[in-house]
Amino acid sequence: MVEPLVLGIETSCDETGIGIVRGYTLLADAVASSVDEHARFGGVVPEVASRAHLEAMVPTMHRALSDAGVALSDVDAIAVTAGPGLAGALLVGVAAAKGYALAADKPVYGVNHLAAHVAVDTLEHGPLPEPAVALLVSGGHSSLLLVDDLSRDVVPLGSTIDDAAGEAFDKVARLLGLPFPGGPPIDRAAREGDPDAIAFPRGLTAAKDLAAHRFDFSFSGLKTAVARWVEARQRAGEPVPVGDVAAAFQEAVCDVLTAKALDACRARGVDTLVIGGGVAANSRLRALATERAGRYGITVRVPRPKLCTDNGAMVAALGARLVAAGVAPSRLDLPADSAMPLTTVNV
């Protein structure tokens, strides 16, 4: 099947996403987010997310089918995020996928959320040159992957050893009195600030760390350094220069992410870097990655922000690759796996 029509369901965190693709073409990308319900808690509350997924599932499905102008009976397969993610949230999506698959007599593919973040770029930039390196950064993950074959072979190169990059954005935003989620307000505040105003640490970049953690990340020390700096100002009774702190923090994160991602490309002789996940919507990350990659003749592919955050289209995009490659569907007893390893593209 060259251009399979695939519907994708995503519920691993706080977005209920249903997307529909035909091959590399995006037909629908319906997302219902419960982010506003989590804002006052300063982070995603799993039970609140799971309840919202159950409520949003059927209406989101109707929107996706109507946007794409197709019926469920038309699709070739249903793909669903089986992991990694919040256990209870994943389970709603997986159970829904099975219900739809049973009712419409369709094959179901349980897929890896991270591989789907890579696959979504094919909807914007076409087939992915392989091998490619992928940098996936969001509130839940920060990983570098080597993608030899998106439908079969994804190799983890490194990941965060403490906080996810997006988590650091959320925590620093809170310190600065900015709303949750922290990514967009920090990006905005940073435009008014000087990224060189404060020298914040770059985790796992010292020579002694590189031996064991060349492609790993650490953002916990950075977050603490920002907190210390802000507290010192407050104790001294001085105003906190929000723009400067945001800009210097954002620069530290983007510096490490892009340096390590491009190091991975060069170490593996790869000339394509794909960036995905919610943090990929950060304007400085996109600009710095493109600027630095240009020096080494490496092409950076970042899908538009709407496709970077969690959605069903990414799941459908990966599903389409699996169907096109003739990969066998999952069994009806496929489990949701909150800790699904990166090496598992589908179950």
Next chain:
Amino acid sequence: MLVLVLDTATPAITAAVASVTDTVEVLAERVTVDARAHGELLAPSIDAVLHEAGATPPDLAAVVAGLGPGPFTGLRVGLVTAAALADTLDIPAYGVGTLDALGWAATGRVAATGRVLVATDARRREIYWAVYEDGKRLAGPAVDRPAELTLDVEAAVGDGALRYADVLGVPVRDMPRYPPAAGLAALAAPRVREKAPSEQLVPLYLRRPDAVEPGAPKAVTR
């Protein structure tokens, strides 16, 4: 009319196909007790009971699902599955209280059984409970610690009653232990017969999500 019956509000994963005419007859039923595998086992169970009843999904006239109360994660598996099936097949979905199905089996079918406490396991040392007499609910549903209940009942039934038999202080009957498909189907049968409008399947959570609003950021320096 063929009806698919589901309940995932207790450790039992129940799927059945029932025929609803003037009477209600369960044609095929699967009950698997595994508190951790609702997500895995429900869909294959549905597939199996349909096969056993010689039916395919397009033959179904309605889907009936137990609304709980029950531990949230498992409960949602049944409800989202039921909603997806009903929506795709363009047939109505009907919700039935899971305790009501147990209460129907414990007091509704046999006359003069007296007042019966129906209890399922709510985890955290609590039970979901309700009281029934002659098939009617007199109290509940609610969630409480079993030792804190003072109820005027003749007996107790259900998985939660068996688990806390020693603290309830009333005779506990072995059966029914899990929500029977026959009870779920019987309680939805009037709606099935009159082709009542489809219902949104809203879980009986009875508990709020565990979440606390954060205070001011904790200082990292002293």
